[in-house]
Amino acid sequence: MTLHFSHFQSMLLFALAISVAFGFLSRRPALERLKYVGWSLLMFLLIGVGIGWVMYPFSR
Amino acid sequence: MMVDAPVAEPSDHQAKSEGMAMAIGVAGWLLPGLGHALQKMWGRAIACFLTVGVLVIIGAGMRGNLFTADGGDAFAALGYVADLGTGSFYVLARSLEADGPDVSRAAGDYGTRFLAAAGVLNLLAALHAYEAARGRKA
Numbered sequence: 001m002t003l004h005f006s007h008f009q010s011m012l013l014f015a016l017a018i019s020v021a022f023g024f025l026s027r028r029p030a031l032e033r034l035k036y037v038g039w040s041l042l043m044f045l046l047i048g049v050g051i052g053w054v055m056y057p058f059s060r
Numbered sequence: 061m062m063v064d065a066p067v068a069e070p071s072d073h074q075a076k077s078e079g080m081a082m083a084i085g086v087a088g089w090l091l092p093g094l095g096h097a098l099q100k101m102w103g104r105a106i107a108c109f110l111t112v113g114v115l116v117i118i119g120a121g122m123r124g125n126l127f128t129a130d131g132g133d134a135f136a137a138l139g140y141v142a143d144l145g146t147g148s149f150y151v152l153a154r155s156l157e158a159d160g161p162d163v164s165r166a167a168g169d170y171g172t173r174f175l176a177a178a179g180v181l182n183l184l185a186a187l188h189a190y191e192a193a194r195g196r197k198a
Binding site: 001002003004005007010013014017018020021023024025 | 103104107108110111112114115118120121122123156158159166167170173174177181184185188
């Protein structure tokens with residue numbers, strides 16, 4: 001079995017899994033969990049893409 | 061004159077509950093989510109099982125490096141500890157990676173991170189279940 005994902009898809013899957021786990025472990029009411037998962041996922045993606053752009057000038 | 065205060069001996073009940081909390085933590089490590097399931101925290105149990113399981117399946121599917129005990133250097137040893145954190149899912153990952161790891165591509169390198177993250181996440185969940193069993197977290 002070999003899975004093929006793009007760089008962004010890999011980052012999205014990783015961020016989603018970690019955000020869901022953190023949300024369920026650290027928050028209890030369902031709404032709080034949902035907010036935490038959404039916020040964490042957004043931060044993962046924004047910071048990941050942001051770091052990518054910061055590294056872009058040094059990539060060649 | 062100083063008088064030593066009497067040191068409270070841990071009661072039998074405390075020792076039993078500490079042992080039970082330890083057993084719950086170990087159960088959570090062996091099978092992701094089991095530590096929470098034993099305490100009827102169903103949402104957390106399912107979330108831990110699914111997230112660790114998905115990370116392991118994707119990591120192995122991307123042919124990430126699953127470290128073994130005979131890694132050779134400190135980084136490999138750390139990677140082995142992280143991978144072992146997945147408990148019984150370590151065996152699942154090994155069985156899924158029939159062709160072995162392939163870190164010559166970026167996907168294989170990402171897979172290595174997925175597997176390590178799954179292990180560390182499961183260790184965190186097992187620690188959370190242990191603390192919840194001791195009454196420190198809800």
